[in-house]
Amino acid sequence: MSASEQAVGTSGAALAGDGAGKQRPRVLVAEKIAQSGIELLAQHCEVVVATDWDADTLRRRIGEFDGIVIRSGTRLDADLIARAERLRVIGRAGIGVDNVDVEAATRRGIIVCNAPQSNVVAAAEHTLALMLAVARRVPQAHASLVSGRWERSRFSGTELYEKTLGILGFGRIGRLVAARARAFGMQVVAYDPYVSSERFRELGVERAERPEDVYARADFLSLHLPRTPETERIVDAAALARMREGAYLVNCARGELVDLDALKEALDSGRLAGAALDVFPQEPLTEHPLFGYDNVVVTPHLGASTTEAQDRAGVQTAEQVVAALTGGVVTTAVNIPSVGAEDLELLGPFVPLCRHLGRIAVELAGGAAIERVEVELRGRIAERDTRLLTVAVLEGILRGRTEEEVNLVNAPALAEERGIAVSELKETRARDFTDLVRVTVRSNGDAVRVVGTVLGTRSRPHLLEAWGQRFNVQLERHLALFRYRDQPGMLGHVGQVLGRHGINIVSAAVGRHPEDGEGSGHDVAVMVVTTDQPVPPAVIAEVVEADGFYEGRAVDL
The missing domain is CATH 3.40.50.720 (NAD(P)-binding Rossmann-like Domain)
Structure with missing residues (x-):
């Protein structure tokens, strides 16, 4: 232990106060945070403040700690996280978590939390x-x-x-x-x-x-x-x-x-x-x-550089780290919250589906102000605690469209702040499929509905309805949807335009009939194509310029 670390470590041990005989979680404060945050940590944990460690020292010793608090200067990549055998929580004293491999942490069961309102x-x-x-x-x-x-x-x-x-x-x-x-x-x-x-x-x-x-x-x-x-x-x-x-x-x-x-x-x-x-x-x-x-x-990126903001970041992060290590509720986690093993087995594959449906619905709404989101869950999934699925829909709707980073924890609060009403309907019977998810986005008196499910031994997400028309297409990362007059040659036109731009169609599906009388009639069809790369807006516009096409959207999931 270096002299500087020993001095800080001694101070941290003194702050820990009573309970020396009990095994406390060990937390490493790897970057400077407010003293009030350190004091809060020390009430519940053994705290080591080591802001002078180089990368090699951190790699060698990170396995000694149950929690770590960082700011923007420490990068926790997959390799470093793999060495953190005891780590249960990563606290980022600030908003962004770009310097943390959240996916790697999630795979290891490590909670990643931040201080989104600090600055x-x-x-x-x-x-x-x-x-x-x-x-x-x-x-x-x-x-x-x-x-x-x-x-x-x-x-x-x-x-x-x-x-x-x-x-x-x-x-x-x-x-x-x-x-x-x-x-x-x-x-x-x-x-x-x-x-x-x-x-x-x-x-x-x-x-x-x-x-x-x-x-x-x-x-x-x-x-x-x-x-x-x-x-x-x-x-x-x-x-x-x-x-x-x-x-x-x-x-x-x-x-x-x-x-x-x-x-x-x-x-x-x-x-x-x-x-x-x-x-x-x-x-x-x-x-x-x-x-x-x-x-x-x-100015040199001073937006968050106030004493009060740094103090709030330290305290808020410390609160979340303590909650994670003592069985409390972590309210600013940026990775998936815990779901019971029994529910997760059934609901897990529907989380990405719901996220995708939210994303597709909001793209089809065309940028209109969202007033209400309705989530219908039908079939076996309706017998479970499906709150996570509704939150996943909201995450898909809001991700990339708010100044704040959206995740499964803060999506409901962000929707509420924006005045978006959310409802969930559950029905244990589903027509035609074992399970169905319907997402409706309402704005300015208009409604856009999309429907999906998961199919096959690998539980792949499938889109079953959009713009009032039915089809069945497995969702891929990139897709484009077109609404047009039902007449021969339209699929060929789409293929030709995409081909001219070097975009390969992976799969395609066409829906021709409105469900239960909804839609514009039998003369309107909807086409969905999945592609091997994003479809730029200019290419969508080129497709829709042709006679008989009404509108088109590109969606990247």
Whole structure:
């Protein structure tokens, strides 16, 4: 044991207090967290704080601990997790768990938990701080004055009062930013198709139907989106061209959301008045042409860097680690919660099916604001505790569409926050199949229903109904759905278009008849094709351009 570790370890042992004769779980605090978090851990565990261990030391000694607390600087990959023979819980003092191989941990039965609400206030306040700083040119005025110049006329700014704040992404942080902006007298318009219209009304925020509507209205645009393939570089040259002349851009969310080259061009042309950035596509970043601009304010990813946020992260993580090691309820686990062995044997294969059905349903809804999700569970599965299946549906609906990371634990809370009502119906009889799952998504008076089941000795997920038509196709990672006039040649057209783009069809199925009188009639058909790679939106558009096609969707599961 090193001298530094021994000193810290002695301190940790002293904090442990009573119960020295009992065998306590051992927890390694591998990175700096708030002292209050360490004290909370020490009330229940033997704590070793070793923030100076190198990678080799951690690899050699991780097998000594029942729990570990990390931040972003420690990477727990599959190999390291395999060496952690005693490990029962990994606590991440922060939001993201990108540095943890969650799948490997789950296979080993290790709970992975985080502190998802620890920095939301800090991030919202930093967003407003940057907005004010770029509008009033505070950093530039400060630099000028401390260098010996008094240049009042040079630093005339812009007020927030009666300006319009546009927000992309209306999760926890986006809503906190909106509330603070309204206190400044700003009008707020936001886009988030996964937040109900009622929740927008409750917060006094105008709901935009499309991102383009936000671009056109905003004097200040603030980003609060997750990083997904759909949102990467969402603010590109085309988006910036739609923004109002003289607008400002603020990004405290993810660096990958903004095309920095396009932003530079928009600033050079004078279309944008300024920009404030706390995050960047590659970090750390210390050199960039924008850093020398007089109308750009930058900070080194400080959104969560407050004493209070770090204290909350340490305490919240410590609470979860203690719960995991003492038989309590872990409320921020990011991997699958425990299910009884008897139920898991039957329900396990339906978890991915339900996740897939939620994903497909929300894609077919076409970005409309979701107001209600109805889950029907029929057959043998209805005799079990099926709450996990309903949560899996919500996870499929929300994953990649909220600023927060969605998992089987927090999906119900995120749905509730967004004003999405959820209902579950169970019926022990199922028509035509032993078990059926029906998922209906309701929005703006419209309803989209998909139906699926698992089949075969390997319990493969199958899609049985979409857009009111029946078929049977085994779900693969990539699929595309088309709704069209029922006439010869339509399947061939889809195959030709996909073939021209090098996309191979794995399987295809067609449904021609509406169920129980639902749908548009016998002249409408629905085609589902599974493919060996994603089908880009441009390819979907090319298919649908043909006469007789009504709409198409691509879904990646």
